Amino acid sequence: MKKNAFTLIEILLVVVIVVIFSVLVFADYKNGEQQLALQRSANKLAQDLRRAAAKTLGLESSSVCLGGYANYGVHFSIYSSSSYVLFADCGNDDYQYATSEKISEIALEKNIKITGLSFGTILDVVFEAPDPTVHFTSAAATSSITLGVGSRAKTVFINQAGLIEIK
Numbered sequence: 397m398k399k400n401a402f403t404l405i406e407i408l409l410v411v412v413i414v415v416i417f418s419v420l421v422f423a424d425y426k427n428g429e430q431q432l433a434l435q436r437s438a439n440k441l442a443q444d445l446r447r448a449a450a451k452t453l454g455l456e457s458s459s460v461c462l463g464g465y466a467n468y469g470v471h472f473s474i475y476s477s478s479s480y481v482l483f484a485d486c487g488n489d490d491y492q493y494a495t496s497e498k499i500s501e502i503a504l505e506k507n508i509k510i511t512g513l514s515f516g517t518i519l520d521v522v523f524e525a526p527d528p529t530v531h532f533t534s535a536a537a538t539s540s541i542t543l544g545v546g547s548r549a550k551t552v553f554i555n556q557a558g559l560i561e562i563k
Contacts, residue, residue, distance in 0.1 A: 430545045433505045437543050438550040441480070442560045444502055445470055445521060448482060449530075449558050452523035458484035460497055469493065469522030469531075472541055477509040491522040491531035504543065511549060512542035521554060528558045 448468040458466040466484035471493035473480075483497040504510070513519040515534045519541065522531045532539045538555045553561045 430507065431548060433508055434543060434545050434548055434550050437505050437508045438552055438562045440502070440504075441541065441543065441552050442562055444480070444482060445552070445554060445560055448521070449523045449528065451484075452525045453528060455525060458486070458499065460484045460499055461486035466497075467491070467522050467524050468499075469520055472510055472513055472519040472521075474510060474513060474517040477511070479503045480510070485522050491520065491524075492533070493520050507545050508543055509545070510541060511544035512540070512551075514538070514540040523558065530554060530556045530558050532556075 448470050451468040452466075455465055456468075457464060458468075460466070461484050464486070466486050469483055469485055469491070471481040471483055479501050481493065481501050482499045483493050484499055485491060485493075486497050487494075514536065515532065518533060519539060520531075520533050521539060523529070524531060538553060540551050540553045542549055542551045544550075551563050553563065
């Protein structure tokens with residue numbers, strides 16, 4: 397007599413194997429989601445730094461500076477660790493953020509925080525035209541911004557020539 401059907405044991409074995417693979421795949425889902433959110437936030441930060449540089453080098457006028465020319469920059473603070481600020485440096489001489497110079501506040505993704513700055517608790521990165529020069533809160537040649545979630549971190553580095561690197 398020839399059987400053309402599956403036995404109960406064979407069906408249960410297949411179901412158990414599928415359940416084990418599903419548990420293995422979905423168990424690491426949360427960590428993978430956090431890693432992707434961290435990578436997206438680091439890329440967005442680098443993109444916003446490049447946007448500030450493009451506004452400066454393109455001699456874009458700013459309504460914040462009463463329609464005049466401005467150097468543009470990005471302000472970071474450990475005290476406001478879930479966002480950073482794009483601003484127009486209207487003074488064109490102090491290379492520091494003032495609340496009256498704020499263009500927009502950019503929020504980081506959920507649970508992503510600014511966990512470290514190369515110069516303490518506050519960092520201003522300001523681009524100056526016509527030369528593509530970058531000024532930092534202190535007179536260093538490079539600066540870094542570290543973003544983190546849980547035990548994971550990504551650091552965005554920028555030097556005085558405007559080169560941006562994510563590690």
